[in-house]
Amino acid sequence: MANKEILLVAEVFSNEKEIEKEVVFQAIESALEAATIKRHTNQIKVRVVIDRKTGDYMTYRLWEVVAANNLIDGDVEFPETQVLLEVARMDDPDIQVGDFVEEEIESVDFGRIAAQTAKQVIIHKVREAERRKIVDAYKNRVGELITGIVKRIEKGSVFLDLGGHVEAYIAREDMIPREPIRIGDRIRGYLKTVRSEPRGPQLFVSRTAPELLIALFRLEVPEVGEGMIAVMGAARDPGSRAKVAVKSNDPRLDPVGACVGMRGSRVQSVSNELAGERVDIILWxxxxxxxxxxxxxxxxxxxxxxxxxxxxxxxxxxxxxxxxxxxxxxxxxxxxxxxxxxxxxxxxxxxxxxxxxxxxxxxxxxxxxxxxxxxxxxxxxxxxxxxTVEEIAYVPVSEMLEIEGFDEDLVNELKSRAKDALLISAIADEEKIETAEPAQDLLEMEGMTRDLAYDMASQGIITMDDLADQSIDDLINFPDMNEERAAKLIMKAREPWFAEEHRA
CATH class of the missing domain: 3.30.300.20 (K homology (KH) domain)
Incomplete structure (x- = not known):
């Protein structure tokens, strides 16, 4: 069936909306498919193919090929849209499960399609294409400065008109607190995210991000834009105060002075853009x-x-x-x-x-x-x-000889005395542990024996709390100990901890 009107519709929509003709053709095919399905009593599957050159189009009814796994009364579950593999192979021996059997049927007249249905499908497809086009145009601009006009304000959030039917969104939390914004104001923001979504905003802009401050300095200070001055970082309390760190890549250039500008003109321009936010320029x-x-x-x-x-x-x-x-x-x-x-x-x-x-x-x-x-x-x-004494004992001799008034004999003597002091301390600690007695709570703990308690005390495990801090690997080397017993002892020692947490 030939239809020059289809070519005209594709041409008009393509030119008005600045989208590819292929998108409009696909939209018209979807509209024709919807009209065909609506004309039939049963919910069938159809496919419409339009010749992109002549406007001719053909309609095919589809049946999906399924395996004989879930037959109902000897037939497929949905006979209007499904066909058994065995039946389909009578006409096409190579067909597989998941393929479709097609049969050409009478096409509906494009001129008699319900206008609203066709229009809705086409507009929906066009909108999808427009949104994809916006994402493609801006996805490589994340991190850039965006300028727009305030289009509307909703519950503290702002929608910006960027021109060309492109809209950006600034969430309430990304707005500078108490900033007086009115519809029609021209403001700048930092493009932080571009997301492809079927509904709602796609370009997300921030007025509070530290990166906005850096981008503004790049705009207001030519030396930053040319790379003669590098902005090393920024921190903000949005609308109140900010700090920005700068360094010069040219030793002849004062980075702080360049960013401040003549009589503070440059930093004042940045401050004015950020609702009077006071900016400190810091030398990195x-x-x-x-x-x-x-x-x-x-x-x-x-x-x-x-x-x-x-x-x-x-x-x-x-x-x-x-x-x-x-x-x-x-x-x-x-x-x-x-x-x-x-x-x-x-x-x-x-x-x-x-x-x-x-x-x-x-x-x-x-x-x-x-x-x-x-x-x-x-x-x-x-x-x-x-x-510490440890530092004196083990620091290299050469370092200590650099101390004024210290000679080699004195350094060696100090290091020797430090090592002796450490040895004496270690021996004392070991004796203290070996002679230590277990606490009463450890001795009386369920599952504990007297010999094991004294063995543990000799290794520094004196109380139930000490035992609760241990792991199975810490206990496994004690006599008559296995992993199961170690785990039970540790969990028993931790019971008071769990009781305290429960009370809290």
């Missing part, structure tokens, strides 16, 4: 400690103690600058923590000094007692950073 430094000191600006840091294991730093600040270092509601130290990646603890410098002096005096007395040296030598060791 390859030294973590110095970077943290810079990030805590404008507070002045008196001293800093780095704990590599905990990835934290203790920052000592004068009492009068303590509130400034912490910031309102902890804002300053929180932003510095986000920017540097270090856990930062701000402490009063006077109290930190007192604590440090007390700790140093404690270590000095320990060295005097265990190494049998005078206070002067003990003090020198503390000032050089030695905190």
């Amino acid at each position: 430094n390859p030294s973590d400690a110095q970077f943290v000191i810079n990030a805590m600006s404008p507070a002045e840091i008196q001293s800093i103690v780095v704990d590599e294991d905990r990835h934290s730093m203790d920052l000592a600040v004068n009492s009068e600058n303590l509130s400034q270092a912490i910031g309102r509601g902890g804002q300053n130290v929180r932003l510095a923590t986000q920017l540097t990646g270090w856990e930062l603890n701000v402490i009063d410098a006077s109290k930190a000094e007192e604590s440090s002096e007390a700790e140093a005096d404690k270590i000095k007395q320990l060295f005097v007692e265990l190494l049998d040296v005078d206070e002067d030598i003990a003090l020198i060791l503390v000032e050089e950073g030695f905190n």
Whole structure:
């Protein structure tokens, strides 16, 4: 059946909606299939094929080929849409289960299709194609700055018109708090996600992401856009305050000054775009400690103690600058923590000094007692950073010889005394364990014998709590012990823990 009207519809929709003709043809085929199915009393399966050049189209009824597994009264479950494999192979010996048997049937007239059905199917297909087109256009732009006009506001969330029938969505949590936004305003955002979904928004934009701050500096500061200045990171308290770390790739260029601009013009432009958010420009430094000191600006840091294991730093600040270092509601130290990646603890410098002096005096007395040296030598060791006897015993001789006033004889003597002190301490600990007696709760515990309790006490397992901390592997080497008995003893020792949790 020829139908030039089909070609006209495909041409019009393709041009108006700027989508491929193939999509419109597929939509028309779906509409014709729906109209054909509607014309039949029973729910049949059909397939319509349109010739893309002439507009001719043919309609085929389909039966799915099924195996004879679930017959009902000797026939297939759905005879209107299914056919047995044995029956299908009478006409086509090569056909397989899951294939379809086709039979050409009379096609409906395109001019007599229910207009609404055809229109709905075509529009639905066109919308799907448009949404796919938007995703394809923007999926490679994730991470970019997006500019749009506020189209509508719903419960604090904002929909942006990006032009060309493209819409972006800013969720309420991605909006700057208390920012006055009105319909028709032109605003910028950071494109954080593009998702292909059948309904709802597909482009998700954020006004609170730190990446938006970086993108704005790239836009406002030509040196950043050209790569002469690198933005190393940013941290934000949206709408209130932010910190951004920068470094120069050109030694002749001041990165902070370039980002601030003449009379603060550049940083002010960024601030205005972010609803007046105050932005601190921080000079990045390859030294973590110095970077943290810079990030805590404008507070002045008196001293800093780095704990590599905990990835934290203790920052000592004068009492009068303590509130400034912490910031309102902890804002300053929180932003510095986000920017540097270090856990930062701000402490009063006077109290930190007192604590440090007390700790140093404690270590000095320990060295005097265990190494049998005078206070002067003990003090020198503390000032050089030695905190334990183990460090003195095992640090390389060459390092200790670098200490002013220490010769080889003194260093060897100190190391010898340190090793002796460690040996004496180890022997004392071992004797203490060997002579230890089990606690009453361990002796009286169900499943425990007196000999086993004393054996455990000799290995440092004195109480039921000590036993509860053990694993099966820890107990397996005791006499007459197997995995089953070890597990029962451990679980019995842990019963008080479970009782406490239940009460809580």
